[in-house]
Amino acid sequence: xxxxxxxxxxxxxxxxxxxxxxxxxxxxxxxxxxxxxxxxxxxxxxxxxxxxxxxxxxxxxxxxxxxxxxxxxxxxxxxxxxxxxxxxxxxxxxxxxxxxxxxxxxxxxxxxxxxxxxxxxxxxxxxxxxxxxxxxxxxxxxxxxxxxxxxxxxxxxxxxxxxxxxxxxxxxxxxxxxxxxxxxxxxxxxxxxxxxxxxxxxxxxxxxxxxxxxxxxxxxxxxxxxxxxxxxxxxxxxxxxxxxxxxxxxxxxxxxxxxxxxxxxxxxxxxxxxxxxxxxxxxxxxxxxxxxxxxxxxxxxxxxxxxxxxxxxxxxxxxxxxxxxxxxxxxxxxxxxxxxxxxxxxxxxxxxxxxxxxxxxxxxxxxxxxxxxxxxxxxxxxxxxxxxxxx
Amino acid sequence: xxxxxxxxxxxxxxxxxxxxxxxxxxxxxxxxxxxxxxxxxxxxxxxxxxxxxxxxxxxxxxxxxxxxxxxxxxxxxxxxxxxxxxxxxxxxxxxxxxxxxxxxxxxxxxxxxxxxxxxxxxxxxxxxxxxxxxxxxxxxxxxxxxxxxxxxxxxxxxxxxxxxxxxxxxxxxxxxxxxxxxxxxxxxxxxxxxxxxxxxxxxxxxxxxxxxxxxxxxxxxxxxxxxxxxxxxxxxxxxxxxxxxxxxxxxxxxxxxxxxxxxxxxxxxxxxxxxxx
Amino acid sequence: xxxxxxxxxxxxxxxxxxxxxxxxxxxxxxxxxxxxxxxxxxxxxxxxxxxxxxxxxxxxxxxxxxxxxxxxxxxxxxxxxxxxxxxxxxxxxxxxxxxxxxxxxxxxxxxxxxxxxxxxxxxxxxxxxxxxxxxxxxxxxxxxxxxxxxxxxxxxxxxxxxxxxxxxxxxxxxxxxxxxxxxxx
Numbered sequence: 001x002x003x004x005x006x007x008x009x010x011x012x013x014x015x016x017x018x019x020x021x022x023x024x025x026x027x028x029x030x031x032x033x034x035x036x037x038x039x040x041x042x043x044x045x046x047x048x049x050x051x052x053x054x055x056x057x058x059x060x061x062x063x064x065x066x067x068x069x070x071x072x073x074x075x076x077x078x079x080x081x082x083x084x085x086x087x088x089x090x091x092x093x094x095x096x097x098x099x100x101x102x103x104x105x106x107x108x109x110x111x112x113x114x115x116x117x118x119x120x121x122x123x124x125x126x127x128x129x130x131x132x133x134x135x136x137x138x139x140x141x142x143x144x145x146x147x148x149x150x151x152x153x154x155x156x157x158x159x160x161x162x163x164x165x166x167x168x169x170x171x172x173x174x175x176x177x178x179x180x181x182x183x184x185x186x187x188x189x190x191x192x193x194x195x196x197x198x199x200x201x202x203x204x205x206x207x208x209x210x211x212x213x214x215x216x217x218x219x220x221x222x223x224x225x226x227x228x229x230x231x232x233x234x235x236x237x238x239x240x241x242x243x244x245x246x247x248x249x250x251x252x253x254x255x256x257x258x259x260x261x262x263x264x265x266x267x268x269x270x271x272x273x274x275x276x277x278x279x280x281x282x283x284x285x286x287x288x289x290x291x292x293x294x295x296x297x298x299x300x301x302x303x304x305x306x307x308x309x310x311x312x313x314x315x316x317x318x319x320x321x322x323x324x325x326x327x328x329x330x331x332x333x334x335x336x337x338x339x340x341x342x343x344x345x346x347x348x349x350x351x352x353x354x355x356x357x358x359x360x361x362x363x364x365x366x367x368x369x370x371x372x373x374x375x376x377x378x379x380x381x382x383x384x385x386x387x388x389x390x391x
Numbered sequence: 392x393x394x395x396x397x398x399x400x401x402x403x404x405x406x407x408x409x410x411x412x413x414x415x416x417x418x419x420x421x422x423x424x425x426x427x428x429x430x431x432x433x434x435x436x437x438x439x440x441x442x443x444x445x446x447x448x449x450x451x452x453x454x455x456x457x458x459x460x461x462x463x464x465x466x467x468x469x470x471x472x473x474x475x476x477x478x479x480x481x482x483x484x485x486x487x488x489x490x491x492x493x494x495x496x497x498x499x500x501x502x503x504x505x506x507x508x509x510x511x512x513x514x515x516x517x518x519x520x521x522x523x524x525x526x527x528x529x530x531x532x533x534x535x536x537x538x539x540x541x542x543x544x545x546x547x548x549x550x551x552x553x554x555x556x557x558x559x560x561x562x563x564x565x566x567x568x569x570x571x572x573x574x575x576x577x578x579x580x581x582x583x584x585x586x587x588x589x590x591x592x593x594x595x596x597x598x599x600x601x602x603x604x605x606x607x608x609x610x611x612x613x614x615x616x617x618x619x620x621x622x623x624x625x626x627x628x629x630x631x632x633x634x635x636x637x638x639x640x641x642x643x644x645x646x647x648x649x650x651x652x653x654x655x656x657x658x659x660x661x662x663x664x665x666x667x668x
Numbered sequence: 669x670x671x672x673x674x675x676x677x678x679x680x681x682x683x684x685x686x687x688x689x690x691x692x693x694x695x696x697x698x699x700x701x702x703x704x705x706x707x708x709x710x711x712x713x714x715x716x717x718x719x720x721x722x723x724x725x726x727x728x729x730x731x732x733x734x735x736x737x738x739x740x741x742x743x744x745x746x747x748x749x750x751x752x753x754x755x756x757x758x759x760x761x762x763x764x765x766x767x768x769x770x771x772x773x774x775x776x777x778x779x780x781x782x783x784x785x786x787x788x789x790x791x792x793x794x795x796x797x798x799x800x801x802x803x804x805x806x807x808x809x810x811x812x813x814x815x816x817x818x819x820x821x822x823x824x825x826x827x828x829x830x831x832x833x834x835x836x837x838x839x840x841x842x843x844x845x846x847x848x849x850x851x852x853x
Contacts, residue, residue: 133718136721137722140728141729151694313404369393
């Protein structure tokens with residue numbers, strides 16, 4: 001029974017495909033999976049927006065949306081209808097083609113990332129040999145669409161927002177990649193399915209997730225920071241800093257195109273969260289061996305939900321960083337920590353089993369964390385600012 | 392250490408999040424259309440017209456004196472006087488507003504109309520849900536829309552309304568007393584026709600109220616004036632020249648009547664000026 | 669099979685041509701990105717997943733952004749009034765034709781010497797990693813050193829301006845989280 005429930009979607013798909021001729025099965029199967037992904041995540045996006053607004057509201061002792069439907073749960077429907085029926089405005093001096101392409105490319109590249117994410121046992125669209133690389137390649141392409149959006153709008157706020165976004169994404173992408181490379185080093189594979197399988201064993205009922213090792217924990221923290229920055233979420237939401245830049249790179253977008261940007265942002269959050277749970281939190285695995293009877297996809301989406309809640313929690317808590325703080329944090333703290341973590345992971349690998357490696361690796365990482373943090377938080381004397389302009 | 396501030400902040404928001412479900416004091420939101428906070432008594436928005444009794448048209452206190460129309464800084468009041476008269480709360484026939492419009496899209500809620508009104512007829516309302524889809528007609532309120540009962544006034548501004556009521560009752564009592572006195576005087580006059588008006592006036596003068604039923608006061612003044620004007624040129628003369636014809640023919644009663652108006656004459660400018668101001 | 673190849677090739681060549689011919693520099697840069705992407709698709713067509721994705725990651729994700737940034741920071745984004753061709757365009761044409769001829773000759777010469785395999789060899793990422801770490805470890809290290817040197821050079825170039833009189837004090841100090849006024853606990 002549990003087995004069948006676990007594989008229900010796989011079985012369902014095969015049963016549907018059984019009615020088709022042999023030569024049709026592969027393409028139609030792909031289409032079904034793609035449609036599922038494209039239908040599922042926007043639905044989750046809708047739920048998350050209302051969850052976020054209500055959650056952040058509660059953190060600020062407000063009620064949040066509560067007018068549309070019971071407890072305001074139909075709010076996303078109203079928002080969706082509103083954005084669909086709104087006039088689509090393209091500024092006269094905007095570059096119409098690029099302006100149109102930007103949100104499309106953003107959404108396409110963001111959705112592409114899900115192709116390699118295993119969302120349950122046997123539930124992956126393409127088990128690619130270089131799955132992680134594919135994911136990061138798609139992630140890197142979103143930067144271009146952000147730039148296109150900002151540049152084509154012909155608005156200084158848009159352009160500044162895009163510049164900020166791209167600078168931030170490039171900076172934190174390095175950290176994101178380096179923190180994931182540790183996992184690749186330990187599992188010896190870029191395939192996300194293999195990475196999940198590498199964590200798929202339990203001792204004393206507890207799983208061997210990578211987060212439960214010193215280097216894994218450090219990498220996870222760095223990944224979370226970089227992932228938050230990569231998705232332009234608070235506290236790294238400078239590109240959209242409404243106090244300075246109206247809405248950043250999507251200032252000049254309205255109606256459905258704006259909705260696409262909004263969707264892209266949230267789907268990127270899902271995608272980053274999904275990858276994070278795949279890399280560090282055992283993907284679709286149960287957190288205790290006794291809970292394995294619960295279907296694997298529930299665990300995956302449960303982890304997704306938890307990380308979305310953490311995103312919302314962070315948003316409700318932290319104020320926005322300044323640009324120089326953002327860059328300094330990326331290059332002077334996160335990057336050195338990631339590089340050190342690579343070394344620690346190697347050390348872990350070659351020290352062999354035993355408590356000694358726990359001690360040594362933890363000591364190195366904690367020492368580095370404390371000293372780098374102290375260095376970073378050293379009292380700085382600020383003089384008058386000097387600005388440099390491009391010639 | 393790096394990050395402890397973040398943890399502290401996260402704990403704080405988590406506390407707020409959880410607390411918002413438990414404690415009612417945290418959630419200060421008032422869900423407006425369903426829940427409302429009671430308005431403070433001094434709240435005011437736009438003016439309304441007070442009426443007494445059940446019939447708004449009959450009970451309207453406004454006498455169309457147009458003071459508010461003249462005083463209104465943005466000139467949002469428009470009044471047309473009636474041709475006929477109807478009795479006011481003391482039973483005196485008064486003209487009434489045939490038309491009384493306030494354009495609340497122009498009104499700035501300054502309350503000057505309320506302050507200048509001598510008849511307690513216009514007061515400030517607290518009603519604020521005046522949104523309408525008709526931008527011009529919908530915000531131009533006519534006298535029917537403006538009319539609110541005195542009970543309503545008591546409801547929204549209880550302290551102020553009872554003060555007003557007390558004042559009005561006092562006035563009414565005074566007017567009634569005066570009317571009674573006037574009636575008595577009239578009776579006396581009927582008994583002694585030439586001298587009747589004179590004793591009545593000294594009583595009427597100080598009784599003339601601040602808001603002054605103008606007609607009553609003016610009449611009293613007129614009554615006082617008429618004999619004064621008639622006798623004043625004559626009165627000083629009899630004292631030195633007693634041998635003249637007129638003076639010689641004067642009876643003691645006539646002398647007394649001639650003196651009294653002259654005495655009241657001193658107090659007259661004050662009494663007369665009051666209703667005007 | 670061939671149709672897909674020609675489609676991708678047309679995509680890549682079209683992008684490259686647009687990159688050369690378009691007047692607007694940012695458009696040209698975006699067209700160049702299309703060419704990069706087409707190239708990546710060609711790699712994928714050859715079952716070279718690693719090379720294909722690395723192409724997207726590095727070229728679309730980094731190089732194109734770098735190009736675009738350079739254009740924006742150097743005031744070059746204005747559309748030129750006259751044509752895009754320089755006066756010495758024929759010299760450029762001659763040089764590029766020469767380079768093309770040499771490359772084509774080399775490819776044609778090398779073709780017969782390739783092992784004539786019908787099925788593409790299954791090269792996994794693992795194999796690439798092993799090759800890089802064993803047989804090609806020296807080139808890899810040299811490239812690493814070169815890139816590090818380039819990185820340091822870039823940093824030095826960027827730092828140079830700050831070394832001027834009084835400027836180093838004025839610039840925002842190197843702090844992770846800013847002033848740390850309240851954070852010194």
